[in-house]
Amino acid sequence: MRFSARSSALAATVAAASLVLAGCAGDDAGGGEAGAATLDIATLTNAQSLDPKDAIGGALPYFQAVYDTLVRRAPDGSYQPMLATKWAYDESRTKLSLTLRENVKFSDGTAFDADAVKANLEHFKNGGGGAAKTLAPLKQVTVQDAAHLTLVLSAPDPAMLFHLSDAAGLMASPAKLADGSLKTTPIGTGPYTLDKGKTAIGNKYAFQRKEDYWGQKLPYESLTISVFDNETAVVNGLRTGQIDSAVIQDANQQVALASDSRLKKTDFTFDFQGLLLFDRGGAHTPALREAEVRQALNLAIDRQTMLDKIRQGRGEITNQIYGPETEAYDKALDSHYAHDPAKARQLLAKAGYSDGFTLKLPRVSAIVSDALASSIKADLEAVGVTVAWDQLDGASALQKIYREKAYSAMVMNIGQSPNDWVATQDQVAPGTFNMFGTTDATVKRLLPEIQAGSKQEAGDAARALNKHLVEQGWFVPFYRMTYQIVSGPDVEVTPQSGMAVPSIYNYTPAAS
Secondary structure, three states: OOEOOOOHHHHHOOOOOOOOOOOOOOOOOOOOOOOOEEEEEEEOOOOOOOOHHHOOHHHHHHHHHHOOEOEEEOOOOOEEEOOEEEEEEOOOOOEEEEEEOOOOEOOOOOEOOHHHHHHHHHHHHHOOOOOHHHHOOEEEEEEEEOOEEEEEEOOOOOOHHHHHOOHHHEOEOHHHOOOOHHHOOOOEOOOEEEOHHHOEOOOEEEEEEOOOOOOOOOOEEEEEEEEOOOHHHHHHHHHHOOOOEEEEOOHHHHHHHOOOOOOEEEEEEEEEEEEEEOOOOOOOOHHHHOHHHHHHHHHHOOHHHHHHHHOOOOEEEOOOOOOOOOOOOOHHHHHOOOOOHHHHHHHHHHOOOOOOEEEEEEEOOOOOOHHHHHHHHHHHHOOOEEEEEEEOOHHHHHHHHHHOOOOOEEEEEEEOOOOHHHHHHHHOOOEOOEOOOOOOHHHHHHHHHHHHOOHHHHHHHHHHHHHHHHHOOOEEEEEEEEEEEEEOOOEEEOOOOOOOOOOHHHEEEOOO
């Protein structure tokens, strides 16, 4: 699942392609010419562990510093060689053959080879991390020789290359997978090593560039990732030059930075914010079983006012969970539901709820501000739906939302993956955000077509699914939120497709 930097700390505690996809040619992966600069990045996301099995969401840069992935995802989302130099599917798309880069060693001297890849993939799949499910289709790994192996899948997975360029593709020394030491002492083939003498786990992570890195050296001799608990402190660090770059999510902080001409600012969208309706079968809230009720909730929300007042206009209204980079995306669906309280009341009455009903929602303050909570409550109560907020802390949220399944819906910030199958698996298939496993005949028909169809068939099915979900009110999205990459005058940063934060490869010294 793709969470924002702000929500990934909570997330970390919980748990179609063409027939042949071949890697591009090339011997090196990495940044440009090596320099002697230091790069200081600020984040709100802490790495609970540096073991690759625990990698997820906005914490990925910590891992990229020390671990290479099998496949590299370029800023535009295209796939490039990294530790794997070539890849190809068989006709059934259930066997993915990889050719590996040779003469690469982990920083402890262990050789990188096919046996190391097999050990890492099994470690990740069975490790219980928040992203472990991304390798659920991996049935077995067959090693042909040191440089060749095959991933055997239980069914086609249109997102497998995406996952191998993400957390599931991170490679650690196989000699360290079993002893637990990777949590604090990461050993990979990546461009940096952790400088433990300058690192304070949970607070500041310092990395030193490898001089014997197999690829092109990144332009910064040292990399520091500092953890902050609020964006005000991050903004102050940017203004004083103590921090070189950070992603600013809060709209008010973005507005406050607008007048600072010394800082560079790049807008991008990744997360949408919305009300996720888990209980479409009516287990806790019978009203949500009715499509008219879910449609009424969509009509009741005054998205434009919320965007203007809460986000200072920093975003784009949407009624769909799929983002603009996906095949499923349809711009017309962004405005499918106009704010229409009268029509919402009519639909509630048609569904048998003219007197309304009560919707109990969990509230985690890091996601749902006072202003957002008040706005949602006012909009829904205007059409007769009583909102009861249940204040939770991080620990109780994990227990009550994901384990006890105590709520019918929840407000969340969720990244809009560029990969249709990633978004579909995260939010439509049974799992974390379809915890009750609800479905219908249309969804049952379309999911296999997205998973196993040709590129054209999968794209058509994804668009049909998106339209169906919007029309049936499976979710109540509010808007895609505009975030801002902010950097000092000496640093250039490029947004990264599929991530809420830039990849570490996306930072370069500004041209003088």
